[in-house]
Amino acid sequence: MIKSQRLDHGFVEEILAEPGGEHLLTCWSCGTCAATCLVRRYEPAFNPRLVLRRAGLGMREAVLSSAEVWQCSACDACYPRCPKQIHISDVMKAIRNIAIREGYERPGAAARVDTESCIACGLCAAACPYEAIHIEEVASKEVASNGTGKLAAQVDANLCMGCGICNSVCLSSSISVEGISDQVVSQDIAALRRQPARGALAIVCNWCLHATTDWDVAQNPPAGVRVVNVPCSGRVTPTFLTTALMQGYDAVLVVGCKTDECHYKHGNALEQGRAEVVGGLLDLLGLEPERVQFAWIGALDRGRFPALLDKLAADANALAPVHWGDTPGYRGEVPAYPSAATAPRGEG
Amino acid sequence: MVDAARHPKVEVLAYSEVERVDGYIGNFRVDVTKKPRYVLEDRCNGCGECAQACPIEVPNGFELDIAPRKAIDVPHGQAVPLIYAIDMDNCIHCYKCVSACGKLDAIDFSQEPETLDLDVGSIVVATGFESFDPTVIPEYGYGVYPNVITAMELERLANSAGPTVGRLVRPSDGAAPKSVAMIQCVGSRDARYNEYCSGFCCMYTIKNALLLKQMNHDMDITIFYMDIRTPAKGYEEFYNRAREMGIRFVQGRPSQITEDPVTHNLYIEAEDQALGEVIELEAEVVSLSSAAIPRLDSEALASTLTLSRSPGGFYMEYHPKLRPVDSPTDGVFLAGAVQGPKDIPASVAQGSAAASRAARVLLSDSWEIEPIVARVWADRCVSAQGRKCGVCANACPYGAITVVQGQPAQITQAKCHGCGGCVAECPHDAISQDHFTDAQIVAQLQELLKDKPEEKILAFMCHWCSYGGADNAGTSHFEYPSTSRGIRVMCSARMDQDFILEAFRRGAGMVLVSGCHPQDCHYISGQQVAAKRFDRIPRALERMGINPERFRVEWISAAEGEKYARVITEMDDKLATLDKETLREETAKARPEIARRLKRWATVPGMAEMLEEEEVLA
Numbered sequence: 009m010i011k012s013q014r015l016d017h018g019f020v021e022e023i024l025a026e027p028g029g030e031h032l033l034t035c036w037s038c039g040t041c042a043a044t045c046l047v048r049r050y051e052p053a054f055n056p057r058l059v060l061r062r063a064g065l066g067m068r069e070a071v072l073s074s075a076e077v078w079q080c081s082a083c084d085a086c087y088p089r090c091p092k093q094i095h096i097s098d099v100m101k102a103i104r105n106i107a108i109r110e111g112y113e114r115p116g117a118a119a120r121v122d123t124e125s126c127i128a129c130g131l132c133a134a135a136c137p138y139e140a141i142h143i144e145e146v147a148s149k150e151v152a153s154n155g156t157g158k159l160a161a162q163v164d165a166n167l168c169m170g171c172g173i174c175n176s177v178c179l180s181s182s183i184s185v186e187g188i189s190d191q192v193v194s195q196d197i198a199a200l201r202r203q204p205a206r207g208a209l210a211i212v213c214n215w216c217l218h219a220t221t222d223w224d225v226a227q228n229p230p231a232g233v234r235v236v237n238v239p240c241s242g243r244v245t246p247t248f249l250t251t252a253l254m255q256g257y258d259a260v261l262v263v264g265c266k267t268d269e270c271h272y273k274h275g276n277a278l279e280q281g282r283a284e285v286v287g288g289l290l291d292l293l294g295l296e297p298e299r300v301q302f303a304w305i306g307a308l309d310r311g312r313f314p315a316l317l318d319k320l321a322a323d324a325n326a327l328a329p330v331h332w333g334d335t336p337g338y339r340g341e342v343p344a345y346p347s348a349a350t351a352p353r354g355e356g
Numbered sequence: 357m358v359d360a361a362r363h364p365k366v367e368v369l370a371y372s373e374v375e376r377v378d379g380y381i382g383n384f385r386v387d388v389t390k391k392p393r394y395v396l397e398d399r400c401n402g403c404g405e406c407a408q409a410c411p412i413e414v415p416n417g418f419e420l421d422i423a424p425r426k427a428i429d430v431p432h433g434q435a436v437p438l439i440y441a442i443d444m445d446n447c448i449h450c451y452k453c454v455s456a457c458g459k460l461d462a463i464d465f466s467q468e469p470e471t472l473d474l475d476v477g478s479i480v481v482a483t484g485f486e487s488f489d490p491t492v493i494p495e496y497g498y499g500v501y502p503n504v505i506t507a508m509e510l511e512r513l514a515n516s517a518g519p520t521v522g523r524l525v526r527p528s529d530g531a532a533p534k535s536v537a538m539i540q541c542v543g544s545r546d547a548r549y550n551e552y553c554s555g556f557c558c559m560y561t562i563k564n565a566l567l568l569k570q571m572n573h574d575m576d577i578t579i580f581y582m583d584i585r586t587p588a589k590g591y592e593e594f595y596n597r598a599r600e601m602g603i604r605f606v607q608g609r610p611s612q613i614t615e616d617p618v619t620h621n622l623y624i625e626a627e628d629q630a631l632g633e634v635i636e637l638e639a640e641v642v643s644l645s646s647a648a649i650p651r652l653d654s655e656a657l658a659s660t661l662t663l664s665r666s667p668g669g670f671y672m673e674y675h676p677k678l679r680p681v682d683s684p685t686d687g688v689f690l691a692g693a694v695q696g697p698k699d700i701p702a703s704v705a706q707g708s709a710a711a712s713r714a715a716r717v718l719l720s721d722s723w724e725i726e727p728i729v730a731r732v733w734a735d736r737c738v739s740a741q742g743r744k745c746g747v748c749a750n751a752c753p754y755g756a757i758t759v760v761q762g763q764p765a766q767i768t769q770a771k772c773h774g775c776g777g778c779v780a781e782c783p784h785d786a787i788s789q790d791h792f793t794d795a796q797i798v799a800q801l802q803e804l805l806k807d808k809p810e811e812k813i814l815a816f817m818c819h820w821c822s823y824g825g826a827d828n829a830g831t832s833h834f835e836y837p838s839t840s841r842g843i844r845v846m847c848s849a850r851m852d853q854d855f856i857l858e859a860f861r862r863g864a865g866m867v868l869v870s871g872c873h874p875q876d877c878h879y880i881s882g883q884q885v886a887a888k889r890f891d892r893i894p895r896a897l898e899r900m901g902i903n904p905e906r907f908r909v910e911w912i913s914a915a916e917g918e919k920y921a922r923v924i925t926e927m928d929d930k931l932a933t934l935d936k937e938t939l940r941e942e943t944a945k946a947r948p949e950i951a952r953r954l955k956r957w958a959t960v961p962g963m964a965e966m967l968e969e970e971e972v973l974a
Contacts, residue, residue: 038582039627043611043634055632089495089611091546219614219623220636308495310614310623 010067019068019106026105028098035060041086041096044307046215046271047079054079056086056096063103072107078114081169082138083215083271085307108166117186118168119175121161123148126182128159132174135242137273140167141174141183171272172243176279188243193236197248200234201255207232208324209252210317212263213241215271216305222313230314232321241265241302242275246286249300253290254332258324259299263316266306276304296327357436368437369472377479377660380756380770381687381723386474392467393441395428399462402430402438406463409456414446416519420509423519428453428463433517478687478714481661481671482707483654485693488543488550488647495612496542496644502528503620503641504613507538507561510643514567524568526641528620533640535576536568537624539610544647545582552668556699557645558585562598564643569601578604578637580626588701606635613642648697661688662755664880670696675878681709684880685754686725686770689713728774728791728846730757733961734764736786748778748787751849753880775879776850780889785960792845794852795962801859802966804841809863810939813840813927815870816851820878822870824914834921837928839865847871847879848886854957856893856907861950863943865931866906868923873911883911900946905930906939 023029041056048054054076063071071077082097090096123146133141141161148158161174161183172188175181181190197209210229214237217223226235234257238244241264252260262283264276280302287297301320305312361368369388376387395406412427419425427446430438442453442463454463487508490498498504503526505513516522526533538561544554558581565577584605586595599605608626615622622642628635650669651657658665662685664672671694674682681689691710692703717723732748739745739759746759756771757778765787767778776789788794805812817823823844829836845851848871859867869890877883887909894904910923958967 036582037629038609039607039629040609040611042627042632043608043625048634055627057627057629058632086611091541091548091609093547308497308612308614311617 010065015066016068017066019066019071020064022106023063023099023102026102028095029102031092031094032060032064032099032102034092035064035094036092037061038091040089040091044086044089046083046085046218047081050214051075051079056080056100059103060094060096060099063099071103072110072112075115077103077107078116078166081171081271082273083269085269085271104166114166114168117170118165119163119170119172119183119185121163122182123158123160125180126160127180128161129179130161131177131179132161132183135173135177135278136168137171137173137275138167138169140164140169169272171240171275172238173240173272173275173278176243176245185239188239190245190247193238193243194248194251196236197252198255200236201257206256206258206324206329207234208259208261208320209233209257210235210261210263210320211241211244211248212237212313213243213265213271213276214239216241216263216265216269217313218305218307219310219313221311222305225314225317229317230321232324233317235317240270240272240275241279242270242272244279244282246282249283249286250289253295253299253330256329258327258329259301259320261301261303261316261320263313264302264304266304266309269307280304295330298323299327299330357434361436370435370437370439371441372472374657374660375471380768381685382477382717382720382770384476384479384687386476386479388472388474390470390472392469393439394444394463394465394467395440395442396462396464397437397439399460400439401460401462402440403460404430404440405456405458406440406453409452411450411452412446412448414443419512419519420506422509422512478689478717479661480689480691480707480710480714481657481663481683481694482691482710483651483657483694485648485670485697486651488649490542490644490646492549493542496539496610496642497613497615497622498644501613501615501620501622501642502526503533503615503622505641505643507557507564507643507645510536510538510564510641511560514564514571522571524571524641526620531640532572534574535639536565536578536641536643537622537637537639538565538577538579538643538645539624540579540581540584540645541609542644542646543649550647550649550668552697553585554645554647555585555697556648559591559594559699561643561645562586562595562603565603566594566598566601569598569603576604576639578606578624578639580606580608580610580624582607582609588699606637608635648693650694654694661685662753662880663688664753664877666696667875668696670694681706681713684773684878686723686773687714687717723770725770725772726774728776728789729769729772730767730774730776730778730787730789732765732767733786733788736784736960737764738784738786740764745783747781747783751777751781751885753777753882753885773879775847775882776845777847777879777882777885780850780852781885785957788960789846789850792850793962794854794957794960795966797843797845797855798858798963798966800843801855802862804843805859805862805864810865810936810943811839811931812864813837813866813868813924813931814859814864815840815842815868815924816848816855817842817844818848818850818871818878819844819846821872821876821914822848822910822912822920825870825912825916825920828914828917829921830917832917834917836921836924839928839931840868840924847877847882848890849879849882851886851889853889853893853896854954857950857953860897860900860902860906860943861947861954863940864906865934865939866908866927868908868910868927870910870912870920870923873913876913900949902942902946903934906934 023032039057059076080097080100086096128143130143143159144162145157146160170185172185174183229235241262244262249260270276283302286300291297303316360366372388372390375389378385406428407426410426410428413424415421416423416425418432428440428442457463512518513520513524543549568575586592607629610624610626613622613624622639624637663683666672671690673680683690689710691707734740742762748765749757749759754771756768758766779787779789851869856867871883874883890909897904912919958964
């Protein structure tokens, strides 16, 4: 039971005073955000409406200690639909800032860095949608060429949303998120490969499938198509695409969210560009560029996913199997995915 | 409507436009253009033979373009007067209607627009509302998914006189739907479009749902709502009946509608707040209860009739509680949804009230107005001396002042509401307001600042809002320091810059000018006139060596007693931090310059004795 004596109005004032939290009390609990929110598909307990409701009542302990305030990924799908125009992710951020000040920490896995193999190139820091990564001096035996201590990427666990985009740009495979590391995803892709390994692969972002029927299709794809899920299309390293082709898939499709609907701000745009580059490389190698495709699904595109998979299966069927032996530069083996141990090491 | 049209003292001018309105209460002159019908009104008997003969079909606006109409037609079956009209944009001049009309010979292709010049005593504005177009809400797919329709379209489809003779069909395939979802608050209660509650949608949605349920008891009907508002008599019982009939109510605002591209069925996603779970509901037809919005031409009519508009865009009443039927212009009354979204009983009630308010004017030989009107001193008005001015006419929210170069400004007193904006704006002090003359206000000011002025906050308050706010602070027992002294004028527009300067010349510690919030001004645009003037004051004070922090502008409504008390408290706190000796020095330094500026004032009748100190009259 909620007892009024335990409600803390000071907490409400604190949120209202925090940048981003100003509009907390204008919420009238219509539930539009909750119905829009995709986090709920994975975290059934998550409900932005209830977070705002509890916060507005002054339930300090319940709000600050809950996992929910950390789960909002600031995709802002709810914001344009909110009839009170409350920037909900900003309210969440305001509450998180209070939580951090009070010593609470984000639950769940954040990206981790292998500081020994990290070459401090800064690509991950530039790619991170949440500005959670910085290049800093770390404790290490190595000394940088300019005489300072070793530099390496460092992750602010309270800001990381676990999308894995950092991993997808990492040159040395030194940064990873538990459960979606390069090894795990490439093993998932390899595990789906059956002999004879013809067919097509769809790598699908977790957030672009909206209709229940789309999920049924993902579980039971049309003949010849295999589906792997990743948190964000931006997690897909170009190497996944090329190794999948070398492992025998005839075509690879990456499915992400529609422009401006990315759950992690801009992962979809990043991947769309990379897929185009990989297609161009295939062209240079004398292969059909359409072996690597990118497609998006918008929040309102019910029925688009099955059609995409059908088209992928048809495209793959129309393509002849690749004889890698004829490809210039092919050295005769399917590469194992590079791990941090085998990746090229930076010279500091 | 038929009764009204038959009444010997009622003349209906349908298919006509009001072009221009002049004059004032009891003596309006209205120019009306009567559009040509190309059908003679005294001959047409409404038989409809012409429409049957007409070969041209165009979309029927009354049926929301779901059905066709002919190029010669009446707006709808119950139209009053029942006289056909030719739509010349679509007529092909085949003259089949002429032969169909036969001996009646009512069709006349030579008709021209006719201008009427009417003398009327009062005017009732009852131009209604328009429906919000939900196309702009992408997540609801109106205009994209064929089976998403508006409640008005549903009403036509379910109406036995409608295009489908009361058989509800799906636009995509013409099949009878087995499930219908209705979504409330589309375009209303939504900060993106209209903040207000559209008021009557809850009731018409429940009516539509009951109608469909009665036609087909097996129909699955779901209403998505944020709040069901059924406040009038018998409404809650109606709502209860809908619940008992098995209509499903889900409290939760849908986030989106998606469509199955094959079946064209729709999926509505909303959070069922009672469960805290997201529900995905499949429906064959979705009806959007779209908001009532002001007519798109309401701005133009507002300027024709000198009306003002409330924040939502509907016409503003004279007083929300005490004079809800009167407009700010005397003799012009509001009825129905022009004043705000309203259902039929409320519109009929307001219409009856407006008719009797209008009749009062017609039955009177004379009309009493507030005795606080403005007057021009002809000898001071520069327009009379042939100079170009007209500042007063620009400041008047009612168009009560006419300025003709070579003649003194002319005030139509029946149109003057006594805001005093012209008095304060006149650069030559050539206008005065009865009972709020400069001399009377300055007399109050001098008395209030007689003793220890540097410890006082002089507060100018408008009659309708901030004076009410101060009153509210008192009756609500919101405490504030006793250092404030108030002067009430009718409108912030009356607060002359000279008053503020005179207050500082007299050594006032602080000066507050307060009025209505911009959208609440009792005098249409008086607040805007004032705000523009007040914007210039801090810099003027600074140039004279007076700390501009001693001057404050606040918009305080009659309900904001707490704000009034807070503002005075803050000003008092500020005053406490200022060194009194410095204040006196500032005053001494600025006095000669202020006196120089007020010199012109001293020639205003009654003002000389107010400013007897030599520095002004020297």
